[in-house]
Amino acid sequence: MKTRKKQQQQKAKFAPFLLLLLIFLAVSFMVKNNWLDELLAPVFSFMEAAAGEPTNEQNPNEQDIDAEEPTTPETPAAPDQESEENESQPQEPEEEPELDYLILVNKEIALAEDYVPPNLTIPSVRFSQEGRAEIKHLQAAAAQALEELFAAAEEEDIILYAVSGYRSYALQKSVYNRHVQNSGQAYADRISARPGHSEHQTGLAMDITSKSVGFGLKTKFGETPEGQWVAENAHRFGFIIRYPEGKEDLTGYNYEPWHLRYVGKAAAQTIFEQDLILEEYIREYIDAAR
Numbered sequence: 050m051k052t053r054k055k056q057q058q059q060k061a062k063f064a065p066f067l068l069l070l071l072i073f074l075a076v077s078f079m080v081k082n083n084w085l086d087e088l089l090a091p092v093f094s095f096m097e098a099a100a101g102e103p104t105n106e107q108n109p110n111e112q113d114i115d116a117e118e119p120t121t122p123e124t125p126a127a128p129d130q131e132s133e134e135n136e137s138q139p140q141e142p143e144e145e146p147e148l149d150y151l152i153l154v155n156k157e158i159a160l161a162e163d164y165v166p167p168n169l170t171i172p173s174v175r176f177s178q179e180g181r182a183e184i185k186h187l188q189a190a191a192a193q194a195l196e197e198l199f200a201a202a203e204e205e206d207i208i209l210y211a212v213s214g215y216r217s218y219a220l221q222k223s224v225y226n227r228h229v230q231n232s233g234q235a236y237a238d239r240i241s242a243r244p245g246h247s248e249h250q251t252g253l254a255m256d257i258t259s260k261s262v263g264f265g266l267k268t269k270f271g272e273t274p275e276g277q278w279v280a281e282n283a284h285r286f287g288f289i290i291r292y293p294e295g296k297e298d299l300t301g302y303n304y305e306p307w308h309l310r311y312v313g314k315a316a317a318q319t320i321f322e323q324d325l326i327l328e329e330y331i332r333e334y335i336d337a338a339r
């Protein structure tokens with residue numbers, strides 16, 4: 050009797066340990082099979098909702114990018130995707146307007162007398178005349194784009210000639226003064242810029258011509274096959290006709306089918322498609338997005 054009672058007492062002593070062991074084994078088995086996560090999932094999601102934790106749907110970094118940089122006008126519906134693509138695909142910067150090339154110079158806004166654009170280089174294109182090297186220069190990006198434009202034109206038997214690109218403040222001063230002497234100030238202001246007010250000082254503008262107009266800068270260039278090709282295709286290379294026909298009141302300049310201004314592909318595309326002048330584009334797409 051005594052010994053059997055002792056055995057029972059010993060069993061009872063071990064019972065809690067057995068129970069703990071069973072629970073431990075059961076829980077281990079559930080964890081191993083991911084049952085526990087599934088069982089507790091509703092509890093966790095309820096706790097997150099109650100705590101108001103943000104989900105991962107909105108990446109705050111993307112919002113910062115949109116706030117600092119203007120969205121691309123052609124696809125305003127998906128700006129987030131847009132900025133992601135640009136980060137992972139830097140080889141397509143034309144998706145976003147390039148602010149460096151949207152510098153605005155007009156009759157109201159002038160460049161400083163000592164402003165000299167960066168990266169001036171002479172594009173490898175045909176020029177209508179040899180002569181002073183200064184006016185052959187463009188900013189590097191514009192120079193490369195001009196080379197591509199001229200090459201694409203030539204593939205369609207359109208032979209273009211560059212005439213005049215970068216002009217320093219000093220050179221523009223002498224050009225303008227010569228126009229005033231020859232034609233009077235009122236007319237000079239319609240066809241030439243006062244010093245500091247010329248786009249040619251930005252290194253982003255190039256006057257071009259063709260043999261069909263005697264290599265000059267003439268309005269009828271716009272009616273030639275060369276001028277029409279340029280009007281229809283320049284935007285593909287980031288250029289615009291800066292002083293279009295019918296916009297003289299807005300630009301303050303006579304129609305200049307020969308004056309190309311580099312603004313980058315994204316801006317040029319929108320300006321072309323929406324028939325804008327640079328001032329309108331900057332106001333509607335750049336300033337409005339700031």
Ligand SMILES: [Zn+2]
Nearest residue numbers: 254255256308
């Ligand atoms: Zn010009």
